[in-house]
Amino acid sequence: MAHRKVGFGLRGIGHAVVNGVGRLGYASRFFLMILIGSGASFRRIHLTIREIYFTGVMSLIIILVSGLFVGMVLGLQGYETLQKYGSESALGSLVALSLVRELGPVLAALLFASRAGSAITAEIGLMKATEQIAAMEMMAVDPISRVVAPRFWAGVTSMPLLAAMFSAVGVFGGYLVGVVFIGVDVGSFWSQMEAAVDFRQDIVNGVIKSVVFGIAVTAIALFEGYDAPPTAEGVSHATTRTVVTSALVVLGLDFILTVFMFRGV
Amino acid sequence: MERTTLDMWVGAFMVGGLIALLILAFKVGNLGGYDGSKTYRVYGEFDNIGGLKIKAPVKSAGVVVGRVSGIQFDNKTFRAHVEMRLSQNNLFPKDTSAAILTSGLLGEQYIGLEAGGDEANLKNGDKFKLTQSAMVLEQLIGQALFSKASGEGGDKNTAQGGNKKP
Numbered sequence: 001m002a003h004r005k006v007g008f009g010l011r012g013i014g015h016a017v018v019n020g021v022g023r024l025g026y027a028s029r030f031f032l033m034i035l036i037g038s039g040a041s042f043r044r045i046h047l048t049i050r051e052i053y054f055t056g057v058m059s060l061i062i063i064l065v066s067g068l069f070v071g072m073v074l075g076l077q078g079y080e081t082l083q084k085y086g087s088e089s090a091l092g093s094l095v096a097l098s099l100v101r102e103l104g105p106v107l108a109a110l111l112f113a114s115r116a117g118s119a120i121t122a123e124i125g126l127m128k129a130t131e132q133i134a135a136m137e138m139m140a141v142d143p144i145s146r147v148v149a150p151r152f153w154a155g156v157t158s159m160p161l162l163a164a165m166f167s168a169v170g171v172f173g174g175y176l177v178g179v180v181f182i183g184v185d186v187g188s189f190w191s192q193m194e195a196a197v198d199f200r201q202d203i204v205n206g207v208i209k210s211v212v213f214g215i216a217v218t219a220i221a222l223f224e225g226y227d228a229p230p231t232a233e234g235v236s237h238a239t240t241r242t243v244v245t246s247a248l249v250v251l252g253l254d255f256i257l258t259v260f261m262f263r264g265v
Numbered sequence: 266m267e268r269t270t271l272d273m274w275v276g277a278f279m280v281g282g283l284i285a286l287l288i289l290a291f292k293v294g295n296l297g298g299y300d301g302s303k304t305y306r307v308y309g310e311f312d313n314i315g316g317l318k319i320k321a322p323v324k325s326a327g328v329v330v331g332r333v334s335g336i337q338f339d340n341k342t343f344r345a346h347v348e349m350r351l352s353q354n355n356l357f358p359k360d361t362s363a364a365i366l367t368s369g370l371l372g373e374q375y376i377g378l379e380a381g382g383d384e385a386n387l388k389n390g391d392k393f394k395l396t397q398s399a400m401v402l403e404q405l406i407g408q409a410l411f412s413k414a415s416g417e418g419g420d421k422n423t424a425q426g427g428n429k430k431p
Contacts (some may be wrong), residue, residue, distance in 0.1 A: 100294075
């Protein structure tokens, strides 16, 4: 009896591993197909612009509001801790560095995954479920270059811009709480910030991070949608998986990138 | 939605993102700050730079006049070779001395310049003749303990360590 249970368990593990590796391979092939098929998204730029509207512009509100509140909370919490050491003038550099290096790209990517990524997955999953994608193939229209690639490039373009806006609004939020409400000195707030934040080291690295996150989140969302079983349940599962996988991948990638970028400088 | 309105929104989005990037670069970052003005390079050799880092400020009378642009170890003299970029607006006499100081008890370290009385000014590539190393807390404590142990008279000899006894 026992050896049959063990057999089932082993088979389960093997099944999961083979499945996972197979999906990863399919995902990589899908990513390559997007890159190969992305000529049309630049030749017919209005396709991409339309998708930038849906992924980027529609995410603006949530990004700006969250950025403002994150910055304000950073201002409050940072002030609470810094004033214990009598260095509340460093509030500006604390807010700016944490936003530009980490919180801006990461939180913007997480919000982007839940706002735009899930929408992309649901849309493509439904297109597949209602056989629109199959219909395109019947008409000799490549669905990858017509439907998938424009969304990919729209996501990759929007993400760094959204992250930059998140950070900028967050710094303003920190300024609002720190300087306007609490009364930290304006001059030291900005000058300490300028002294601490380096263009190449902090801002460019933050932008690189957000570009990488943009690629990851959009590719995951597109793949989950394209790979979803063409049923209502399948699409709903795929949407959930998009958000969960993107969040994990973004946080994991963030760790790896941070190790490379800020190794004890 | 009509295509022109859509284009307008996307264009506004792009402009907003680029403006945010510019704000980050110039207002938050240091791109618009010191690097714009003209600078000249001067060097200093120190026995010990403590925790001095690249981009640390160079101050004179408390005012930032430049930044540390490079730190190297000199293999011949076994000392630290520090390169500084000073703003062209601030010229110092040739016999100016440089010291590594700390802002606050545990704050960041910076280079303080004490102007001398020479007629000629420091030029690009010149070297500070007089330098003073960073104070290392362990050495100060050691000195203080040593002078304490060696009796009453020793106290007066340690000019720096006298008031920092543990």
